[in-house]
Amino acid sequence: MNSLFLFAAIALMAGAAIGYLVRKVQVKAKIDSAENRAEKLLDEVRQKEKEIILSAKDQAIKITEEAKKQETEIRQQILRIESRLEKKENDIDAKSADMDKQRLTLEKQKEELQKIREELLANRDKQISELEKVAKLTTAEAKTVLLEQTERQVKDDMIGLTRKIVEEAREEAEKKARDIVSQAIERVSAEVSSETTTTTVTIPSDEMKGRIIGKEGRNIKAFEQALGVEVIVDESPDTVVISGFNSVRRYVAKVTLEKLIQDGRIHPAKIEEAYEKAKKEVGQMIKEAGEQAVYELGITAFPPKLIQLIGRLKFRTSYGQNVLMHSVEMAKMGAIMAEELGADPMIVKQGALLHDIGKALDQEMEGTHVELGVQIAKKFNLPEIIVNCIAAHHGDVPHGSIEAALVDACDNISGARPGARRDSYEQYVKRLEELENLTNSFTGVEKSYAIQAGREIRVFVEPNKMDDWAAMKLAREIANKIEQQLKYPGEIKVQVIREMRVVEYAR
Numbered sequence: 001m002n003s004l005f006l007f008a009a010i011a012l013m014a015g016a017a018i019g020y021l022v023r024k025v026q027v028k029a030k031i032d033s034a035e036n037r038a039e040k041l042l043d044e045v046r047q048k049e050k051e052i053i054l055s056a057k058d059q060a061i062k063i064t065e066e067a068k069k070q071e072t073e074i075r076q077q078i079l080r081i082e083s084r085l086e087k088k089e090n091d092i093d094a095k096s097a098d099m100d101k102q103r104l105t106l107e108k109q110k111e112e113l114q115k116i117r118e119e120l121l122a123n124r125d126k127q128i129s130e131l132e133k134v135a136k137l138t139t140a141e142a143k144t145v146l147l148e149q150t151e152r153q154v155k156d157d158m159i160g161l162t163r164k165i166v167e168e169a170r171e172e173a174e175k176k177a178r179d180i181v182s183q184a185i186e187r188v189s190a191e192v193s194s195e196t197t198t199t200t201v202t203i204p205s206d207e208m209k210g211r212i213i214g215k216e217g218r219n220i221k222a223f224e225q226a227l228g229v230e231v232i233v234d235e236s237p238d239t240v241v242i243s244g245f246n247s248v249r250r251y252v253a254k255v256t257l258e259k260l261i262q263d264g265r266i267h268p269a270k271i272e273e274a275y276e277k278a279k280k281e282v283g284q285m286i287k288e289a290g291e292q293a294v295y296e297l298g299i300t301a302f303p304p305k306l307i308q309l310i311g312r313l314k315f316r317t318s319y320g321q322n323v324l325m326h327s328v329e330m331a332k333m334g335a336i337m338a339e340e341l342g343a344d345p346m347i348v349k350q351g352a353l354l355h356d357i358g359k360a361l362d363q364e365m366e367g368t369h370v371e372l373g374v375q376i377a378k379k380f381n382l383p384e385i386i387v388n389c390i391a392a393h394h395g396d397v398p399h400g401s402i403e404a405a406l407v408d409a410c411d412n413i414s415g416a417r418p419g420a421r422r423d424s425y426e427q428y429v430k431r432l433e434e435l436e437n438l439t440n441s442f443t444g445v446e447k448s449y450a451i452q453a454g455r456e457i458r459v460f461v462e463p464n465k466m467d468d469w470a471a472m473k474l475a476r477e478i479a480n481k482i483e484q485q486l487k488y489p490g491e492i493k494v495q496v497i498r499e500m501r502v503v504e505y506a507r
Contacts, residue, residue: 159469198232199242199254203261209233211266212240212257222268226275227253247315252282286311293324297331297349306380310353312360321415327353330410337410343402351389351407354382358390370396434486439478444470456493457482463500471498 203209213220213233220231229250232241242253255278260266263274290311294302302310313324334348358372367375373390388400389407399405432450439448439459444466448459459478461471475496482492 155469159472162472199250201240201242201254201257201261203238203240206237208261209240211264212260214266218268219266219271222271223253223257226271227256229253231257247317248282248286248312251315252278255281286314289314289324293328293353296328297335297353299346299350299353301350303380306357306376309357309360309376313356316356316359318356318359318415323356323359326414327356330355330407330414333413334406334410337406338403341402341406343406347383347385347389347401347403348406348410350382351386351393351403352410354386355390355393355407355411370394431486431488435482435488435492438481438485442474442478444474454488454492456495459494459496461496461498463498466498468498471496 203212211219212223212231214222220233224231227249230243231253232243234241240257242250242257252275256271256274259274259278260270263270287308288311290307290309293310294300294307310324310327313327314322316323318326330352331349334352335345337343338345338348354373354377356369356373357376358367358369358374361372361376370391370393374387377387377390385401385403388397389404391397392399392404393408393411395408399408432454435450435454435457436448439445439457442459444461446460446462448457450457457478459474461474466474475494478496479492479494482488482494
């Protein structure tokens with residue numbers, strides 16, 4: 001048993017020794033293999049290092065060569081630039097020398113010219129002196145004579161030229177001036193302001209005036225602000241005056257104030273409520289007036305909005321003549337004339353009813369009533385023949401048809417008939433007196449007469465104090481002063497008359 005254990009122990013030791021030797025051999029072999037690989041890697045690294053160094057040297061050589069080339073080129077450019085600069089400096093020096101020579105030459109010429117000028121002045125003085133001796137006139141006297149002759153000649157030429165210009169201007173402006181002036185005066189004229197820009201409202205008592213005014217004027221301020229009119233509360237018994245240039249707005253204010261007086265309660269909130277009700281009532285009244293006009297004339301082609309505008313003409317006047325009634329009267333008259341002449345009565349009716357449609361808006365928009373009327377007609381796509389009737393009724397454009405000519409003729413007939421348009425007697429007399437007094441205030445006026453209902457002023461001047469040129473100048477000055485100081489409908493013709501009468505007797 002013991003021998004067995006001993007044998008096993010020896011065998012175990014022998015196996016361990018053999019295993020150690022085998023392991024040692026294997027480790028050595030691995031070490032040798034690793035060393036070989038390391039040697040190979042070192043050789044490869046050394047080879048690559050040599051290649052990189054050689055490549056870097058080649059690149060350095062190339063960069064150096066390129067730098068030398070660039071340096072050479074830059075030096076050549078610098079040399080060329082220096083050469084050009086040197087050439088330019090030489091040119092500048094040469095030019096400077098030439099300029100110095102020219103300056104010296106000019107100075108010499110200047111001295112020579114100064115001498116020549118002095119000689120010429122001396123000769124001129126000598127000649128003037130000799131001329132004065134021959135003419136027996138001094139220079140100042142000769143200048144005065146020459147100026148007087150020139151002034152007379154120029155004045156005659158100016159008179160002829162002025163007459164020509166004035167005639168041409170009158171021919172060109174006559175077609176447009178009458179309508180433009182009359183429309184402008186119609187809108188702002190003070191002569192008819194008491195009749196066409198104010199409305200009187202009757203109140204039950206003076207106590208109501210206090211209510212209308214309100215505490216510290218609160219009610220009247222609210223009323224004026226809401227309705228856009230001016231309320232005049234003066235000492236006139238039982239009346240309040242509403243003033244404003246917009247006739248529709250003024251009538252709405254009248255209805256509003258009447259409602260407030262009837263209710264008795266007047267304060268800002270109540271004013272707004274009454275204003276809304278009055279506006280609706282007046283709007284309905286305008287609509288009914290337009291519908292009545294087209295129904296009376298048998299016109300069915302107009303749209304509702306255009307009929308509404310026609311109704312607004314009920315609140316528009318022209319020198320005291322109601323525009324809606326004037327238009328309806330024209331339409332009836334024009335239809336009869338159209339039937340007689342073989343024209344279209346319906347076209348004439350429509351053109352006559354709409355000829356002043358621009359006046360429904362001319363207090364609210366810029367432009368003459370003719371321009372506004374044409375715009376309205378085009379907006380509602382009315383036929384071109386009706387547009388021409390509106391545009392041509394004051395001669396602004398030629399008549400495009402016999403219907404347009406009839407509308408124009410009916411407008412003149414309706415407006416010119418006796419009693420159609422009027423002005424108060426007091427205003428009429430006052431206007432004539434102011435016109436004559438203004439004319440007589442000018443120096444040289446002997447007498448003046450206002451004729452043709454104030455549409456013409458004839459001025460007689462003293463002939464020994466005025467020549468033709470002064471008479472023309474006086475006519476223009478009188479016309480300018482009339483335009484500045486007087487207000488009048490239409491236009492005023494200023495006619496200055498210079499009459500020289502020479503009387504002799506044969507015995």
